[in-house]
Amino acid sequence: MKIHREGRDxxxxxxxxxxxxxxxxxxxxxxxxxxxxAWTLCFLLWGLIVCFFRMPNREYPEHTExxxxxxxxxxxxxxxxxxxxxxFDDERxxxxxxxxxxxxxxxxxxxxxxVVYRKYHPGRYLVAWHPKSSTLNExxxxxxxxAGGAEILVRQIAGALARRIVSYAKVGEQVLRGQELxxxxxxxxxxxxxxxxxxxxxxxxxxxRSGISLLAELA
Numbered sequence: 270m271k272i273h274r275e276g277r278d279x280x281x282x283x284x285x286x287x288x289x290x291x292x293x294x295x296x297x298x299x300x301x302x303x304x305x306x307a308w309t310l311c312f313l314l315w316g317l318i319v320c321f322f323r324m325p326n327r328e329y330p331e332h333t334e335x336x337x338x339x340x341x342x343x344x345x346x347x348x349x350x351x352x353x354x355x356x357f358d359d360e361r362x363x364x365x366x367x368x369x370x371x372x373x374x375x376x377x378x379x380x381x382x383x384v385v386y387r388k389y390h391p392g393r394y395l396v397a398w399h400p401k402s403s404t405l406n407e408x409x410x411x412x413x414x415x416a417g418g419a420e421i422l423v424r425q426i427a428g429a430l431a432r433r434i435v436s437y438a439k440v441g442e443q444v445l446r447g448q449e450l451x452x453x454x455x456x457x458x459x460x461x462x463x464x465x466x467x468x469x470x471x472x473x474x475x476x477x478r479s480g481i482s483l484l485a486e487l488a
Contacts, residue, residue: 270323270325270326271323272323276319277322279318280315280318280319280322287311290307290311291304291307291311320371321374322374324375325373327478330481336487337379337463337483337485338377338480339379339480339483340378340459341368341377341459341479342366342368342477343366343367344366344367344474345471345472345475346458347365348364348469348471349362350362351462353422353462356386356410362462362465363460363462364469365461366458366461367458368457373478374452374453375449375452375479376459377447377448377449377479377480378423378446378450379421379423380413380421380446381413381416381444381446382415382444383413383441383442383444384411384443384444385413385414385440387409387410387440388409389409389436392407407427408424408427409434410422411438421461421462422460422461423461424459424460424462425457426460427453433454434452437449438450446480461484463485466487467485468488469485470483470485471484
């Protein structure tokens with residue numbers, strides 16, 4: 270297992286902060302149980318931060334060009350036909366993946382193709398499973414055009430705890446399925462918009478893993 274580059278500075282600085290807190294308690298507190306409890310809590314909190322930025326070693330299965338995989342680890346919280354005015358004029362199938370703070374938070378491209386659109390939107394911080402979070406929350410939208418001409422929209426959405434969305438997408442670049450798209454810090458959601466002709470392969474409340482779980486097949 271590796272630590273994602275987005276978390277290295279945070280892990281170092283929070284580690285130093287917790288050490289400083291522990292040493293301060295050593296100086297000002299005379300009871301052993303209080304000192305032991307403080308060091309234990311600091312260690313556990315630091316461990317949770319390290320766990321949040323983990324990148325587990327995974328083997329990614331081979332898929333055909335028409336296969337669309339999960340862009341994030343989490344649970345499917347919405348599958349619906351919607352109209353999204355930001356990029357598409359027609360109706361699309363939206364699949365939403367909710368990421369809890371316990372999930373791996375690396376986001377990956379669900380399919381290979383060319384990045385044809387990217388836009389960051391400042392916004393609110395509604396809970397990530399709120400129906401309006403897709404259009405009201407802070408978010409980053411990326412559209413991919415596959416070799417077959419299909420366009421897939423992926424949207425990173427900040428949640429109530431998330432305060433930073435990182436995206437590595439650049440318009441005009443060619444990307445591969447499973448390549449890193451970005452990172453959302455401390456819990457959130459990723460939406461993917463597919464053509465109505467796509468064959469959906471997941472169900473509500475199903476747990477998925479980024480780059481591995483099959484979401485749909487394009488026509």
